[in-house]
Amino acid sequence: MNPQIKQLYQIAEKPSRLILGLMSGTSLDGLDMALCRFTGQGLETTCDLIHFDSVPFSTEFKESIRAVFAKETIHFPSLCTLNANIARTHASIILETLARWGVNPTDVDALASHGQTVMHCPDRTGANPHSTLQIGDGDHLAHLTGIITLSDFRQKHVAAGGEGAPLAMFGDYFLFTKAEEERILLNIGGIGNFTYLPANQDPTDILVTDTGPGNTLIDAWVRANYTEKSFDEDAQIARSGKVDAAFLKALLALPFFEESFPKSTGPEYFNVDRISQMVPEGLSAADCIATLTYFSAETIALAIQHYTGLEEGYVYVSGGGARNPLMMEHLAQLLPGFTIQDSAVLGIESAAKEAVLFALLANETLMDSNPASDRRLGDSPWMTMGKICLPN
Ligand SMILES: Nc1ncnc2c1ncn2[C@@H]1O[C@H](COP(=O)(O)OP(=O)(O)OP(=O)(O)O)[C@@H](O)[C@H]1O
Numbered sequence: 001m002n003p004q005i006k007q008l009y010q011i012a013e014k015p016s017r018l019i020l021g022l023m024s025g026t027s028l029d030g031l032d033m034a035l036c037r038f039t040g041q042g043l044e045t046t047c048d049l050i051h052f053d054s055v056p057f058s059t060e061f062k063e064s065i066r067a068v069f070a071k072e073t074i075h076f077p078s079l080c081t082l083n084a085n086i087a088r089t090h091a092s093i094i095l096e097t098l099a100r101w102g103v104n105p106t107d108v109d110a111l112a113s114h115g116q117t118v119m120h121c122p123d124r125t126g127a128n129p130h131s132t133l134q135i136g137d138g139d140h141l142a143h144l145t146g147i148i149t150l151s152d153f154r155q156k157h158v159a160a161g162g163e164g165a166p167l168a169m170f171g172d173y174f175l176f177t178k179a180e181e182e183r184i185l186l187n188i189g190g191i192g193n194f195t196y197l198p199a200n201q202d203p204t205d206i207l208v209t210d211t212g213p214g215n216t217l218i219d220a221w222v223r224a225n226y227t228e229k230s231f232d233e234d235a236q237i238a239r240s241g242k243v244d245a246a247f248l249k250a251l252l253a254l255p256f257f258e259e260s261f262p263k264s265t266g267p268e269y270f271n272v273d274r275i276s277q278m279v280p281e282g283l284s285a286a287d288c289i290a291t292l293t294y295f296s297a298e299t300i301a302l303a304i305q306h307y308t309g310l311e312e313g314y315v316y317v318s319g320g321g322a323r324n325p326l327m328m329e330h331l332a333q334l335l336p337g338f339t340i341q342d343s344a345v346l347g348i349e350s351a352a353k354e355a356v357l358f359a360l361l362a363n364e365t366l367m368d369s370n371p372a373s374d375r376r377l378g379d380s381p382w383m384t385m386g387k388i389c390l391p392n
């Protein structure tokens, strides 16, 4: 027998597993790494976050991804090169970070690699299947780090009729559902998304959806207008401008907001090219950024109210948008019946949450004893996810 297959079998039989979850989101700010110790699976899962770090990418590396990211037309050889290069870059960041933490790679049971989304195409016409593409190949990661790697989590969800996103609901449900509390786990990354965990804990009542832009438009506008900045730190620019009613109205009229829930999206849809055509003449960059900040908050609030039908409950916020104080003020004002808190109060550092959720998906794939093909969690197909890549 291939000893790596035996190792895989032994990992699945261990009382606990050390899994390094890896996430690089649509903001392209860096690689988030969450080293987690798991016991159990499903609702019995326990997760200890042992280390978390986010290592920023070099400007050159970010530019190489932006050259293909969500673009209609690209230089195809660059995409091919990036598939290897992203994995190689992630592998060296992982090895450096494990060394800094004092963790021997041989003690890590598995990597759970999201990869880098370069294109996300949910199909609204019925003419095509949904499709999504994450690159940064898992075999490269496994070979270069010597650690068994689970990667490419979104494809099976698409194969089963899902959009491949959001996937946060599995971890949100297993780790955070609570009886008698209407819980909303909101992540504001490049894109906003939330999981609704009903107080009755009935898995068929769980809801999950993307809401529209989180930080992606704000970041893009800042990059285009302030050469030395890549995001609106602490909303300094937005606070110096004011919300423009006409621009906001045009943004809210975008067809994405008419589509029924659940839905997923990305910078393929919410990008500067589309939005700049809507900017009223003469509007300052600061007013645009103030309006885009309000727009993200309002579309998040509307999605929560319309999809869940709730007027009160508890919202736990994670992702970089939780660090934008103006976005949080808008949310508090737009969702007056809700208690809004940083998701860190649930016991996992909020910046780490998405990387933890992918580590949890890998734990499920290793441990789930009932991977029935017709299961659903809320509106979503529910299966084990991730391709298994062996080091040698
Ligand atoms: N202090 C801050 N003030 C304002 N905005 C902030 C602050 N800190 C982080 N952000 C925003 O958060 C973004 C990063 O968010 P995050 O890391 O959650 O994104 P991501 O994981 O790439 O996104 P996604 O979940 O959509 O894939 C930054 O680009 C910035 O817009």
Ligand SMILES: CC(=O)N[C@H]1[C@@H]2OC[C@@H](O2)[C@@H](O)[C@@H]1O[C@H](C)C(=O)O
Pocket (backbone or CB within 6 Å): 025, 026, 117, 120, 132, 164, 165, 166, 167, 168, 169, 189, 190, 191, 192, 193, 210, 264, 265, 266, 354
């Ligand atoms: C295709 C893709 O990478 N989607 C991301 C992105 O970032 C937020 C939102 O858009 C969400 O749909 C998803 O990520 C999270 C982690 C998810 O799948 O739950």
